[in-house]
Amino acid sequence: AQSVTQLDSHVSVSEGTPVLLRCNYSSSYSPSLFWYVQHPNKGLQLLLKYTSAATLVKGINGFEAEFKKSETSFHLTKPSAHMSDAAEYFCVVSDWNTGNQFYFGTGTSLTVIP
Amino acid sequence: DAGVIQSPRHEVTEMGQEVTLRCKPISGHDYLFWYRQTMMRGLELLIYFNNNVPIDDSGMPEDRFSAKMPNASFSTLKIQPSEPRDSAVYFCASSSGFTGNTIYFGEGSWLTVV
Numbered sequence: 001a002q003s004v005t006q007l008d009s010h011v012s013v014s015e016g017t018p019v020l021l022r023c024n025y026s027s028s029y030s031p032s033l034f035w036y037v038q039h040p041n042k043g044l045q046l047l048l049k050y051t052s053a054a055t056l057v058k059g060i061n062g063f064e065a066e067f068k069k070s071e072t073s074f075h076l077t078k079p080s081a082h083m084s085d086a087a088e089y090f091c092v093v094s095d096w097n098t099g100n101q102f103y104f105g106t107g108t109s110l111t112v113i114p
Numbered sequence: 115d116a117g118v119i120q121s122p123r124h125e126v127t128e129m130g131q132e133v134t135l136r137c138k139p140i141s142g143h144d145y146l147f148w149y150r151q152t153m154m155r156g157l158e159l160l161i162y163f164n165n166n167v168p169i170d171d172s173g174m175p176e177d178r179f180s181a182k183m184p185n186a187s188f189s190t191l192k193i194q195p196s197e198p199r200d201s202a203v204y205f206c207a208s209s210s211g212f213t214g215n216t217i218y219f220g221e222g223s224w225l226t227v228v
Contacts, residue, residue, distance in 0.1 A: 032215065043205060044219040090157070094215065101170075102147070102209075102217050104157050 002027050004093050006105035014113045019063075019078040021108045023091030026072065033074045034092040035065055038107075044090065050074065061085070086112045116140070118220035120206050126226045132194040135223045137206030138187055147217065148181055148191050149205040157205075163189065164211065196227045 007022040025031060035047040048059025055067040061084075065076045074091060091105040119138040127133055139146045147162040161171040166183045174181070178197070183189040193200055203224050209217040 034216065036219075041224075043221040044207075046216060046218070049216055092217070094217075101162075102159075106156055 002031065002093050002095055002101070002103045004091050004103050004105040006089075006091050006108050008108050009106065010109045010111070012111040012113060013081045015083055016080050019076070019081045019085065019110065021076040021089050021091075021110065023065075023074045023076065023105060024072055025074060025091070025093045027093055027095055029095045032094045033065075033067060034094070034102075035059065035063070035074075035076050036090045036092060038088040038090065040087070047076070047089075081110075081112045083112050083114060086110055118206055118208050118218055120204075120220035120223050122223060123221065124224045124226075126228065127196055129197055129227055130195045131227075132192065133196045133200075133225060133227075135191040135204050135206075135225070137189045137191070137220060139189070139206070139208030140218055141187070143208035143210050143218075144186070145209045145211055145215075145217075146183060146189050147205075147207040147209075148189070149207065149219075150202045151205060151222075152202045160191070160204075193225075196225075198227045201226050 003026045005024045033050040036044040037047050038044045047063050048057045050057045050067045058064045063078045065074050067074055089108045092102050094102045121136045144165050148160040149157055151157045160173045161181045163183045181191045203222045205219050205222045207217045207219045209215045
């Protein structure tokens with residue numbers, strides 16, 4: 001069965017410092033993995049996705065994530081946080097073999113301190 | 115390209131009234147999802163369709179909720195009668211059921227039942 005665990009419900013960083021949002025997944029097959037961002041009062045926007053190509057995936061706004069099969073992890077990083085990065089972030093796993101269902105983590109709220 | 119379009123964006127209604135939320139998926143997408151988001155419960159999958167056919171409605175909270183997809187470009191989520199505990203943001207999303215699928219979200223319908 002597929003599942004996603006976001007290890008931190010809240011992360012707080014200072015502007016200009018690195019961001020690390022952690023995600024572990026469970027999947028019986030070869031999964032597709034995604035990160036979405038939700039700014040206040042907005043919908044969910046795709047940041048990046050992994051679909052069995054390069055293990056280091058680059059997304060929008062300077063974010064990237066690395067797929068580590070041995071650790072079943074897909075952590076999201078950014079070298080330098082910006083105030084506009086303050087938002088909720090969701091890690092998502094999907095597997096076409098299980099009927100195109102998407103499994104969402106519970107979200108990580110990122111606060112950026114000026 | 116137009117994304118997933120939802121209407122209304124905001125609705126305030128009185129308890130007991132019927133509420134209809136509408137969604138136009140991205141053209142060519144064969145999967146459509148309805149999600150509900152609240153502070154208490156996070157993001158919940160209510161129902162999803164494949165080629166206009168409901169596949170899994172196990173997330174629909176109770177008989178007051180119903181969803182239809184009469185054609186590939188339109189879906190509705192209806193609540194009748196509405197209750198204050200239905201207050202939430204309702205997201206529609208769509209995806210294409212091919213390899214590398216990505217789920218795209220609308221901006222959400224913000225429902226308040228008073």
